[in-house]
Amino acid sequence: MVKYHEGLVASDLQHHLIEALNGYHGHDIFSRQTGLVIFNKSFLRNFQVLEATDYSCHPFLRLHYLIFGGEILSINPDGEVFSKLSLRNEIELNSDNIREFLLFYFQTYTFEHEHLNIFESIDEVPYNLPPPNNTLKYLTEAFRPIAVYNTSTGFICDLSVIHSGDLLWLTVEADFNGLLRITNKQLIASDLKIRNFMFE
DSSP: OOOOOSEEOOHHHHHHHHHHHHHHHTSOOOOTTEEEEEEOOTTBSSOEEEEEEETTSSSOEEEEEEEETTEEEEOOTTSHHHHHHHHTTOBOOOTTTHHHHHHHHHHHOEETTEEEEEOSSGGGOOBSSOOOHHHHHHHHHHOOOOEEEEOSSEEEEEEEEEETTEEEEEEEEEETTSOEEEEEEEEEEOOOOBOOOOOO
């Protein structure tokens, strides 16, 4: 089945996809003022990511979906859609795309009602209020870039993440088919003053 072109969706296809999304939700959630963008992800065998942003409301509404042919799957914050795709053999991880998958997965996943956001440098953290210099020095030394280790069944990954203002070290096991398990969690710093930010 032919995939859609990556990038901003053309007007003729946009009308078709908005109708399909509204049909998926059972009511008109999107309008003619909705912008649609399609992304390819190297870890997805067939599906593509569809980003829908409706600028007719304030603040604007932005939702993400996985699409393939006539099938639409909503990317919900519980990670369930990735489990479904894994069971359908629609995710294929390797040493070249595991980092891309981790970044995407945790951008869309929530833990205890808050996002787990991966950062690889202290410079990436969107502070509301910068910490004191001694705390900043500690955080800079504590941050770890994504480290990936091969296993016979997939990968073991070490991550630095921000969750609800806390800096955590996570160890995650990932199967080749995209099933993830958090096997270790360690609190490094708490009560950081972080801006709210959304999945891009």
